[in-house]
Amino acid sequence: MDFAHSARTVDYLARVTDFMRTEIDPIEPEYHRALAAADDPWTVLPVITDLKKKARDAGLWNLFLPDVEYGGAGLSNVEYAPLAERMGRSFIAPEIFNCNAPDTGNSEVLVKYGTDAQRDKWLKPLLDGEIRxxxxxxxxxxxxxxxxxxxxxxxxxxxxxxxxxxxxxxxxxxxxxxxxxxxxxxxxxxxxxxxxxxxxxxxxxxxxxxxxxxxxxxxxxxxxxxxxxxxxxxxxxxxxxxxAGPGRGFEIAQGRLGPGRIHHCMRLIGLAENALELACQRATARTAFGKPLANLGGNRERIAKARIAIDQARLFVLSTAWKLDTQGLAGARSEVSAIKAAVPPMALDVIDMAIQLHGGAGMTDDFPLAAAYAGARALRLADGPDEVHLGLVARAELGRYA
Known part of the structure; x- marks a missing residue:
């Protein structure tokens, strides 16, 4: 595969990054404080509605969906993956760009298996961001x-x-x-x-x-x-x-999970990147025992290993996305399970290292690390626990010797 981003990815990635830097990053901390203080936190704050409109007006909408006829951006899994990574650095960006799970997977199911009537009733308002x-x-x-x-x-x-x-x-x-x-x-x-x-x-x-x-x-x-x-x-x-008719539930479930796991893993890589960035900022800005934290207790090696682990995971997921694009789920089934087993533990290790460098502050809501850890830990179970995916990878590997 060619590891260079396509021209479309370069364009979208620059626009998504700029939108997040100027529109989302400045308001996200206050958004979380306002939601936590609300009498009813199960609500959509006006800032989210406003940002969704801005994102749609900017053409940064439904980027996950390859089907242009339904309003998608026409991106392949390989092209969309870096965008999912960038969105994964924020807890609210996926909804603002109308790219949040499980709506993405449900949309893909309706595109592939829904009737015209089902699409009119559910898919159109879902892709318009009117419902979840x-x-x-x-x-x-x-x-x-x-x-x-x-x-x-x-x-x-x-x-x-x-x-x-x-x-x-x-x-x-x-x-x-x-x-x-x-x-x-x-x-x-x-x-x-x-x-x-x-x-x-x-x-x-x-x-x-x-x-x-x-x-x-x-x-x-x-x-x-x-x-x-x-x-x-x-x-x-x-x-x-x-x-799609009675008895086709498993077929639909399998068709739903291939792209979805690419999305999950790339968002987790974005989460890990954000944790590493916070760790490095903390390690260079804080001192203890007369030294920067980066120079204490093997922290340099921990930071280096985090960089290596993130880059390994990214390349693995991009390779799997390329295989999914070129060979379909049948040709990438083992790899899709492998990344699901590999990426969440990697993200957890990086986030845990960042929490350790932040000390007690890392466990509070003053930083996004505790929430990131909870989300990454949950994803080790979502869409199947490690053991299920490792079993599938082992079966494929041992099958070569049967």
Whole structure:
């Protein structure tokens, strides 16, 4: 592959970087303070709405989506990856550019598997930034690392589908503009294990849908997005709410995860870059025992190893993105799992090093490191824990010798 950025990436990266430097970075600390002080933090502050309009007017909108006909920028995974990294340095930039998960994955699902009617109802307002969405797959009562354990049901009943079950860690469900979720459940338990499940588009105001609680992650609720526990009790919807037809849930899930993992990993690399930058600033500006922190306790080696680890991870993800672009998920399946297993631990190590250099301050909200650590740790489990991905990589590797 050619590691040089395309002309389109160079252009977009310069524009995204400039927008973040001039519009987002100056207001983000105050934004977080204002949200924390709000009577109801599950709200969209006016500054976010204003910045979204500015980003859209600047042509920095839906950059993740390769499909130009739906309003995307036409970028490949390799071209978009550096933009995701730059956005990953901020907690609010992905929404401002309309590139935040799980909306990105849900949009890609609707583009690839949705009907015209489903796209008109859900995709258009999602890509216009008018609504947000969630994804309901993980369950509290079973080991969700093995999706075949799923207990929730999506039962076909004539011209309807009936949903029952309980989901949790449904990211985005707390957003005040969240209008729908994609629910995955068992439709035919007698079918092949990868043809038993269906995905269903569920309006959040459907009778029988209840957000039971918002889940704290390391004491943080990640307002206004959040991770919720949601119950579905005899939720009856028209059969045309099923995506691509009954039994295709696993197929859709696999098609959804390839680009999504590229996005996750590149945002994490941006998060790690920001942590390293803060670490270096701290290490050179603070002194202890008569020396800069950088010259104490092996900190130079820690900083050097962080730089090496970040650059290794970036090249690995870009290589995987190139393979996904040129060979599809079938040709990049092992690499997509490998980066998901490799990048979150790398980011955690870098962020932890930065926290250590900041001392007690690193654990407070005076710096973004504690929130970054919580987010990176959660991503080691999101879209499958390390063990699942390492098992897939091992199977592919050992398969060469079968």
């Amino acid at each position: 969405s969630a994804f309901c797959m993980t369950e509290p009562e079973v080991a969700s690392s093995d999706a075949t354990n799923m207990a929730a049901t999506a039962t076909m009943d004539g011209d309807h589908v009936v949903l029952n079950g309980r989901k949790w860690f449904s990211t985005g469900i707390g957003h005040p503009n969240c209008a729908f979720t994609i629910f995955m459940g068992v439709t035919d338990p007698s079918a092949h294990k990868y043809q038993q499940h269906s995905m269903v588009l569920v309006p959040l105001d459907s009778p029988g849908v209840k957000v039971e609680r918002m889940l704290p992650v390391f004491g943080r609720h990640d307002e206004p997005y959040g991770h919720g526990e949601v119950s579905f009790t005899d939720v009856r919807l028209p059969a045309d709410a099923v995506l």
